[in-house]
Amino acid sequence: IETGDAEALRARMEPLHESETGDVIEALPADDRVRLVMLLGDAFDYSALTEVDDSVRIDLMEELPNAEIARGVADLDSDDAVYILEDIDEEDRDEILAQMPAFDRISLKRSLDFPEDSAGRRMQTDFIAIPPFWTVGQTIDYLRTNDDLPDDFYQIYVVNPGFNLLGTIPLDRILRVQRATRIEDIMNTQVRQIDATLDQEEAARIFERYDQVEVAVVDESKRLVGVLTIDDIVDVINEEASEDIHRLGGVGDEDISRTVPGVVRSRATWLLVNLGTATLASLVIGLFDGTIEQMVALAVLMPIVASMGGVAGTQTMTVTVRAISQRELDKNNAWRLIRRELLVGLTNGVIFAVLLGLITGFRFANPALGLVIGMAMVVNMIVAGGCGILIPMLLNKLKVDPAVASSTFVMTFTDVIGFFAFLTLAGWWFGLF
Template sequence: MADISTEDEATVTEDLIEDVVALVKEGDRERLVVLLEPLHESDVAELLSRLDPENRVELVRLLGDAFDFTALTELEEPVRLQILSELEPKAVADGLADLDSDDAVYILEDLDDAQSEAILAQLPFAMRHRLKRSLDFPEESAGRRMQTDFVAMPPFWTVGQVIDTLREEEDLPDEFTEIYVVDAAFRLLGTVALDRLLRTRRPVKITEIMDEEPITIRADEDQEEAARLFQRYDLLSAAVVDDGDRLVGILTIDDIVDVIEAEADEDIRALAGAGDAELSDTPLYVARTRIPWLMINMVTAFLASGVIALFDDTIAAMVALAILMPVVTALGGNAGIQAMTVTVRAISQRQITKRNVLRVIGREILVALINGGTVAASVGLVAGIWFGSPELGCLIAAAIVFNIFCAGFFGATMPMLLNRLGVDPAVASSVFLTTLTDVIGFFVFLGLAQWWFAFP
C-alpha cells in the first residue's frame, strides 16, 4: 500500500492511484477511508480527476459519509457533473448538508433544473430555502458566491451577552471574523470585529463599538465588482444586502480569491478565442468552442489576402517583397497585442476614466513610435544589407514605423470602443486588431514599394 506521510500528503502519486483503484474494485470501504483520510480535499479532487469515470463514482459511493463534497468544488465542471449525474439525489443532498452554503450553491448551479430540484427536495427546509434564494440571484453575482451562514446580533445586546451567546451556541459558522448588528427587520446597522469585541468590557453595548458605515455589496452586484471592492479596501469579509438593505449573506476573502482566479482565467481564454473548454472536455466539445473564432479569422485573412492580390505584379517584379512582408505584419501584430492587453486589463480594473483616456491612448502611441523607430532601424539595416538595396531597407523601415504606430493606436482605442458598445473587449479585440495590422502592413509596404520603384 502507498504510504501517505504528512510530508507528501499533498501529492497524488501513481502508487496511490493504483491502490485506490484496487480497493475500489474490491469494494473495501474501510481501507479506502484509512488511505484517503490524510488527504486534503484539493488532493482528493486531483485523485478523482485522474481516475476513470466509473471508478470516480464508485469511489464516492463507497466512501459514503466519509467523502467530503468540498472536493467537488475543486474539480473541473465536466468531471463534477459526470460524478453528480450518477449519484442518487439523496446521497448528494446528504453531502451538501455538511458544506458551507456558498460551496453547496457552487455545486448546484451547474446542474439542470430537474436534477437540482430533486437534490433540493431532499434537504431540510431551512437549508433548502437558503440555497434556493442564492440560486435565484443572477449567475456570477455576489448573491451566488455569498455564504448564508453568519453571526448576527440585535443592537440592544451588551458585549457580555454576545460573548456568552457565542460560547454557548453550537450552530455557528466554523470561522468568522465579524459580528453583524441588525434590527428586527434584519437591516444591517453595523459590524463589530472580533478583536474589538474581546477587548471591550462586558457591560458596553455593541452599538457603541460597532462600525456604523461598513462596506456592503448588493446581492445582484457582479462578482468581479465585488472582488474590486475587496482589493480596494483590503477586506477580509463584507456583508451582502438585498434591495431593502437587509442582510442576506456575507462574502469572505476565500470566495473572492476563487472569483479573481475564475475571472482571470476567463479573460485569458477570451483573448485567445479559446472558449470555455477544460482539459477534461472531449475533443469534439473543445473544437466547437474554438471553431467560431477560427472561422472569423478565416474571413479576415481573406481580406489581407485581397490586399496582397492588389500588388501581385509588384511582388512578381521583386521577390524580396514577398520575403519581407511577414516581418512588417508580425511586428505590427505583436505591438498591437501588447497595447491591447494593457488596455483590456486597465478596463477590467476600472482604471480608465474620462479624465485619463487621452493620456492612456497618447502613452501607447508614444511607446509604439519609440519601439517602432528602434525596430524599424534594425530591420531596415538588415534588409538593406541582405538584398543589397538601401532603398528597400528604408521602405520597410518606414512601413514598420507606420504599422506599429497604427497598432499602438488601435490596440488602445479598439478595446475602449468595444467596451463602450457593450461588447466584451477581451473577446473581440484580438480578431479585429490582427486584421487591421495585417491589412495596413501589407498595403503600406507594398504600396510604398510600387510607388518608389515605379512598378506597373
C-alpha cells in the first residue's frame, strides 16, 4: 500500500471507522505513519488520532508540517481538537492555532487555558442554546435551517441573554410535544452544571451518579461555555481505572508503546523505595542473627509469616483503595470497616495459624516451633488488616493518592512485623537470647 498510490489508499481507508484507522496507524512503522497521513491528505480524518496511544500521536505530530495539522484539526469537534493539541509543545501549537480560522482559534485557546485534566479541556464548545420564550416549533425550524450545528447532540440548552443556564431539554422531549408548546414549560429546570475547572474525574462521577448523557460546563461567572458528553467521560473512566491499577502495581503513567529507557525510569523509583524498605526488614532480621545461628529452622520459616502478612495486607489495601477512589468509603462507615478488617485479620490469622502451626510442628518434629509460628501469624495478620485499611485512609487524608504509595508501606509493615514477631517470640520461647 505504501507505494505512493494515494487513490488506491483512499479507497481502502474510506470505509473504516476512525478507531479502525487508528489501529492501522499504530500497526505501521513510524515513517509510514507520516506518509499515510500525507498521502491521504483531505481524506484523512484527524479524529483517528484520538484513538491511538499518546506516544504514537506525539511522534506523528512532530513529524507532520504545522500547516497540515492546522488544516486537519480545524475540521474536528473542539474536544477532539483540544485533545490532539494539548500534547504539542507551545511554540508549534501557537503556530498551528495562528493558521486556523479565527472563531475556531478563540474557542480552542479558551479550552486550552483551562488546567490539564479539567472539564474545560474535555468539553465540546459547539452546542445549541436557545431562549426560553421560543416554542417547540420555532426551535425545530431553527434546527432545520441552521447549517452550523454540532455533529451530534442529545439535548438543547436554554439560556438567558447573559448566557446563564436556565434549563435543558432532551431531544426526545421536543419530539413528544406539540409545536405550540413553549420551551420554558417543558425544560428541566433542575440542571446540573459543572465548573470548567473541575477535575475530569469528579466530572465523571457526576455522570455516573446522575446517569447523564450530556452536562453543561460553565465558567467562573456561570456562563455556559461548553458541554461534556458521555463518550469523553467513558474514556476518562477507563483512563482513571488504568491509572489506579498501574499505581497499585507500582508503575507510573506507562503505556505499552513506551520504550525501554522510559520504562526503566518509570519503574526504578519504586524499586529504589523497595530497596530501602527491604533493607529495613533485613536490618530487623540482622538483630536476631545470634538467634538464627542457634536455630536455622527460623531462617527457613520466617519468609512464610512475612509473605502471608503481605498477601493479607494487600487484600485489605486493594479493597480500601478502590472504595476510596469510588467514594464508597466515608466517615459513616470508616469505623465499621476498620473493625471489620481487624476481625477478618484475627479470624484468618487463627485459621492459618492452626494450619501452619500443624505443618511446622510435624515438619520439624517440634510442636513448640509450631506454636510460636502460629502466634506470630496471628499477630502479623491483625497488623496486616489494620495497616491495609489505615494506611490508605491516612494517605487520603494527607491528600496523597492512596493507590500510589499504600502498597510499599503496607508491605514494609507486614515484613518488619512478620520477621520481628516470629523471631522475638522464638528467641524468647526457646531462651535463645
